[in-house]
Amino acid sequence: MTALHVSGLAKSFGSTAVLDGVDLDCTGGVTAVLGASGCGKTTLLRLVAGFLRPDAGRITLDERVVAEPGRCLPARQRRVGYVPQEGALFPHLTAMGNIGFGLARKDRAARAARVAQMLELVELTETQGSRYPHELSGGQQQRVALARALAPAPAVVLLDEPFSSLDASLREETGRTVVRALRAAETTAVLVTHDQGEALSLADQVAVMSAGRFLQVAPPDVVYAAPASASVATFVGHAALVPARASGGIARGPFGAVPVRGVQDGDVVLAVRPEQVVVLVDDHDPAAPGFKAEVLEVSYFGHDATLRARMFGAPDVVVMARVPASGVPMAGASIRLALDGEVVSFRRNHA
Numbered sequence: 001m002t003a004l005h006v007s008g009l010a011k012s013f014g015s016t017a018v019l020d021g022v023d024l025d026c027t028g029g030v031t032a033v034l035g036a037s038g039c040g041k042t043t044l045l046r047l048v049a050g051f052l053r054p055d056a057g058r059i060t061l062d063e064r065v066v067a068e069p070g071r072c073l074p075a076r077q078r079r080v081g082y083v084p085q086e087g088a089l090f091p092h093l094t095a096m097g098n099i100g101f102g103l104a105r106k107d108r109a110a111r112a113a114r115v116a117q118m119l120e121l122v123e124l125t126e127t128q129g130s131r132y133p134h135e136l137s138g139g140q141q142q143r144v145a146l147a148r149a150l151a152p153a154p155a156v157v158l159l160d161e162p163f164s165s166l167d168a169s170l171r172e173e174t175g176r177t178v179v180r181a182l183r184a185a186e187t188t189a190v191l192v193t194h195d196q197g198e199a200l201s202l203a204d205q206v207a208v209m210s211a212g213r214f215l216q217v218a219p220p221d222v223v224y225a226a227p228a229s230a231s232v233a234t235f236v237g238h239a240a241l242v243p244a245r246a247s248g249g250i251a252r253g254p255f256g257a258v259p260v261r262g263v264q265d266g267d268v269v270l271a272v273r274p275e276q277v278v279v280l281v282d283d284h285d286p287a288a289p290g291f292k293a294e295v296l297e298v299s300y301f302g303h304d305a306t307l308r309a310r311m312f313g314a315p316d317v318v319v320m321a322r323v324p325a326s327g328v329p330m331a332g333a334s335i336r337l338a339l340d341g342e343v344v345s346f347r348r349n350h351a
Contacts, residue, residue: 002028002061002062002187003026004048004061004155005060006022006023006025006044007059008056008057009044009058009059010056010057011040011047011052012055019040019044022040022212022213022214024044024207024217025217027188028204029189029204030182030204030205031189031203032190032199032203033190033193034199034207034236035209035235036194036210036235037194039212040209040211041194041209042161042192045158045190047067048158049080049082050066050067050075050078050080054068056069062155066078078155079153079154079155080154080155081150081158081187082158082160083145083157083158084145085162085164085165087133087144087145087162089133089141089145091133094131095131095132095147096130098145098148099115099144099148099151100112100151101148102151102152115151118150118151119147121147121150121185122143122144122147122150122178122181123177123180123181124140124144128140137170138174139166139170139173142162143174143178145162146178146181146182156189158189159189159192161193163175163193163198164193164195175201176202200220204220205218206219206220208236210231210235215228215229215231215232216228216232224236226344227239227344229346230346233271233273233344233346234271238273238274239271239344240271240317240318240319241269241271242254242255242272242317243269243270244268244270245266246263246266246268246345248264248265251268251270254291254311254314255270255337255338256291258342259342259343260342260343260344261343261344262345262346263345263346263347264345269346270344270345271343271345272339272343274322275322276339276343277320277337278338278340279307279321279335279336280336280338281335281336289336290336291336291337292313293309293319293336294310294335295307295329295330295333296308303325304322304325307320307329308320321337
């Protein structure tokens with residue numbers, strides 16, 4: 001499998017620094033670059049592809065330097081496949097015509113065989129392959145775009161938010177199909193996304209980006225269960241940051257005494273995730289378990305609901321909780337909250 005190494009990569013547009021000393025290693029599998037809009041994700045992808053020239057740093061593909069100060073190979077010499085956000089298929093060509101566009105035309109039989117192989121890889125039929133882009137669904141168009149990128153056997157495939165324009169159910173189905181194809185082709189891939197569910201469910205490695213830097217690069221379960229900072233915890237998993245005082249692995253704050261992982265002594269913030277917040281019925285008994293809170297708003301999703309609640313006695317502490325669809329409390333209702341399990345903690349002045 002191809003190894004992609006990015007070291008000290010920097011890029012500015014005018015006086016605005018977009019990337020600031022980015023390091024990233026990818027060897028096989030799918031790496032998801034996860035971050036909010038404007039954090040530098042697409043700029044990183046375009047630098048790797050060869051569409052932009054870096055200001056500093058180095059990009060290496062299988063130990064071949066493709067970009068560094070004084071050297072920048074053009075995109076056509078990098079063997080990189082690129083799948084843009086909208087697919088960018090040629091409207092006057094069929095799906096098979098699009099897939100075979102970048103292949104040598106001398107050996108028609110070999111070209112046709114490769115196109116057929118790519119169709120099968122992205123789980124499209126020959127009938128679908130004979131259709132024009134406007135005759136295909138959005139998900140099918142994205143599969144064709146991937147097949148076109150894979151057909152010349154690139155060293156790396158770069159995907160720039162390829163599922164963002166699809167509806168929720170089609171996005172998940174297409175994402176899984178695309179990842180199956182990438183793994184079957186044993187291709188190193190970098191997927192740019194702002195959707196944390198997409199990154200966590202599809203990638204082998206997640207690189208969380210903010211303001212042109214990576215906050216954490218690790219497998220999805222590590223990023224979620226052991227975030228490197230409070231900033232990562234709030235972005236990946238919607239954790240609420242709750243101030244507390246820790247001593248000997250126990251933190252005391254608005255939720256009473258709770259066991260913590262991470263910083264175990266001193267002033268801390270607790271990264272409280274929605275699944276850790278238990279909602280109890282408030283029977284107005286001062287001796288009842290849990291801690292009193294007021295429901296601020298409720299978001300109903302059919303199968304369940306999420307609510308935001310403010311702790312009584314700590315008006316700055318607002319947490320989110322998930323509750324079953326039956327018996328969802330109304331906004332303004334009084335409830336009691338408790339925490340389940342250990343909570344990740346960070347030093348209070350270290351986000």
